[in-house]
Amino acid sequence: MHRCKDCRIVLDDDVRFCPKCGVDLAPGTPVCGPGESNVESLLASANLHRLRSEWEAAISDATDALRLDPRNPDVASLLGDIYVQREMLDEALVWYQMALELNPNSTPDRERLEKLSKEIASRRREEGTGSFKAFEKQTRVWTYALGAVFLLLVVLAFAIPVFRPKPRATEVPTPTASGRPRMPSRASSPMPPGHSEPIVRPESDSSRTPATGGASSLRTPAESDVRTGLTAAQSITDAGITIDDVIADPRSGVVTVSFGVPVKGLISREQITRAAAAVARTVFALRQDAKFVTARCVVQANGSKPIIAFVGDTARQSIEALGTNATDEQLAAAFSRPWWHPDIRQ
Incomplete structure (x- = not known):
């Protein structure tokens, strides 16, 4: 050969x-x-x-x-x-x-x-140009419509006084002297000491209902379903993996999963790689339209601030090609562009 x-x-x-x-x-x-x-x-x-x-x-x-x-x-x-x-x-x-x-x-x-990167960028620019032209056309139509409405309001504003009938003159009676004292109007009467008019205050922020679940941004039902499926998966619960967030990118079929692993002493790269592979395998089983998974491991130990321990990409073919008894080296090879925190050593 x-x-x-x-x-x-x-x-x-x-x-x-x-x-x-x-x-x-x-x-x-x-x-x-x-x-x-x-x-x-x-x-x-x-x-x-x-x-x-x-x-x-x-x-x-x-x-x-x-x-x-x-x-x-x-x-x-x-x-x-x-x-x-x-x-x-x-x-x-x-x-x-x-x-x-x-x-x-x-x-x-x-x-x-x-060459492929330039081709993808060119196609996306063409798609964006078509969308912009449609948006520009729609904006022009709305501009013309609002301009016509404004002109109509101006014409009506000048036409209404012309057609309004003149008011009739009414005789105002001459005031006569009277022995009764004139009562001050209610609007000009001073308020009693120690009193003031009530002020309508806006509703305070503390009375608003906080967002449920502690989420800082919206997630689609499909993303929520993937997160629920990951949390309930047997392989995830057995490994003690916690699922923090799931974000989907429908443009290229990429699902990004942020997860955590149990911290017991030192954390090894092999432990994180096994957890990332389990997460990716479960995502591909839950979503047939998922082509790639970006695994993002965040750990927190001894009350310190959370750190990103690992980020890696893997494809469906790479995970499906691995057997159930794949070695740690094979699991690590399935992830491209891996990034490790300097404190996470071999």
């Missing part, structure tokens, strides 16, 4: 030129080591299905290869190519980022990532 140095796709021995970039392949150069034959065979099969536009079979073979070797950059790069051809650009962007993290020296992946 051969591998293209530029595209890093695996091809059969009888293939002389790369079908993707056209580079000349040196014949007789094996690329598979003794322990890599299964992974490379799956990559070759996935790439063949991709060329034939057999997307489900291509993703299935690539996922199997990812399960065998989760830190192989070729698998992530191939998945990025598959999703680009399927016009699923957000998913492809994540896989190219993961491939670059696994192999930072990959020039082809970096070029694909830059």
Whole structure:
């Protein structure tokens, strides 16, 4: 089997030129080591299905290869190519980022990532321009309507005095002297000492009903359902994980979950990684439309201020490729762009 140095796709021995970039392949150069034959065979099969536009079979073979070797950059790069051809650009962007993290020296992946980022930005600008034009048109219509109403009010204001009948003159009787003392009007009478008019005060802030649940912002019913499902999940309760918040981004199918882990002495990265994987697996089981999960672990120990201990992204394929008995190293490899607090050490 051969591998293209530029595209890093695996091809059969009888293939002389790369079908993707056209580079000349040196014949007789094996690329598979003794322990890599299964992974490379799956990559070759996935790439063949991709060329034939057999997307489900291509993703299935690539996922199997990812399960065998989760830190192989070729698998992530191939998945990025598959999703680009399927016009699923957000998913492809994540896989190219993961491939670059696994192999930072990959020039082809970096070029694909830059090109794809520009394409996504261009499409979103076009969508925003269309929305702005519709908003501008609607605003213009309302402006004309309000202007017409204002002119109508001005015309009525000048027309009403013209058509109003003149008031009749009435004779005012001349006041005569009287022995009765004139009583002061009620409006001019002074208030008794020590009294003042009542003042209507606005309702104080203390009488308002506080927001329930201590939430600082609104959440949709779907986000609340995911949080409820996470809290009730057996794997979450058994691990002592607490769910703080759930935020969904429908643009790219990303669900961000803030959670906490029980603090008993020192906290290890393995403990947080296992909790993050359990949270991600539960989210994917609850929401079939979720494509990615951003796990955000916040811990608080010994009465100190809460700190962000870990933030990482993972894809549905990465979690589904892991078995129930996955090692800590495999779980850690499933998260891309991981960030750790300096105090959380190995």
